[in-house]
Amino acid sequence: xxxxxxxxxxxxxxxxxxxxxxxxxxxxxxxxxxxxxxxxxxxxxxxxxxxxxxxxxxxxxxxxxxxxxxxxxxxxxxxxxxxxxxxxxxxxxxxxxxxxxx
Numbered sequence: 001x002x003x004x005x006x007x008x009x010x011x012x013x014x015x016x017x018x019x020x021x022x023x024x025x026x027x028x029x030x031x032x033x034x035x036x037x038x039x040x041x042x043x044x045x046x047x048x049x050x051x052x053x054x055x056x057x058x059x060x061x062x063x064x065x066x067x068x069x070x071x072x073x074x075x076x077x078x079x080x081x082x083x084x085x086x087x088x089x090x091x092x093x094x095x096x097x098x099x100x101x102x
Contacts, residue, residue: 053094056080061101064092069101 056062060072062082070082070090078094 052100053097056094056097056100063098063101065096065098 056072056075058072058075061069062072062080063069064082068082068084068090070084072080073083073089074081079091080094080097081089081091083089
């Protein structure tokens, strides 16, 4: 009895192309939502971070990724020398700056 039902349902001609089209129409808006909610804000945030690193100057008060707070004493390319208090001077790479304090 069950095989007869399966044969009776069958498939319609051209059904595979319609299924593909409906699947694409379902996923395209989903991909657009992901782009505008996830990828685009990340790109903007990365661009702002790169701009902040490029604008570092002597005298800026910074926080490193490790949580060290200091003032930039000297900039030598990608290496920053910061004074972290009590005459302690550290050399860090520019990429390890997390944020600039106002």
